[in-house]
Amino acid sequence: KNDTNANACCELFHAFATDDASDKTTKSSILTNHKIPSMYKRSITIPLSASNNSICRFSFHELCGSSSNYAASDYRALASSYQIVMVENLPRFNTSVTGKENNPDEARRFITLMDELYEQKCCLVCTSNRP
Secondary structure, three states: OHHHHHHHHHHHHHHHHOOOOOOOOOOOOEEEEEEEEOOOOOEEEEEEEEOOOOEEEEEHHHHHOOOOOOOHHHHHHHHHHOOEEEEEOOOOOOEOOOOOEOOHHHHHHHHHHHHHHHHOOOEEEEOOOOO
16 A cells, blocks of 8 residues: 555656646656755755646654654745645554654654645645554
């Protein structure tokens, strides 16, 4: 199932990244490790994106994982720069019987990301290998 999700994401990404709907004579190219500016002299490294700024692609770990130091202002910059943000391999967010989340910081970052994408009317595409 994980291979199916990865293949579907790859196909979707390339379909949006290589087709510039506004100008059919121009093809967009794919950029790797592209940086966009954020606030306070910060920047966000985009692992995979289209040069036409239509779509960008991250793993959950890169964007919201425990080693991520992104804040709401970074997610806002991301949302205002792209039309579609793809996030792959979302973990399962669950709570234990005691009510404690397994990864509360990651869950909070993901909620902040969704809020900022919603405010900027940016589309979010997610995959998970968990139901």
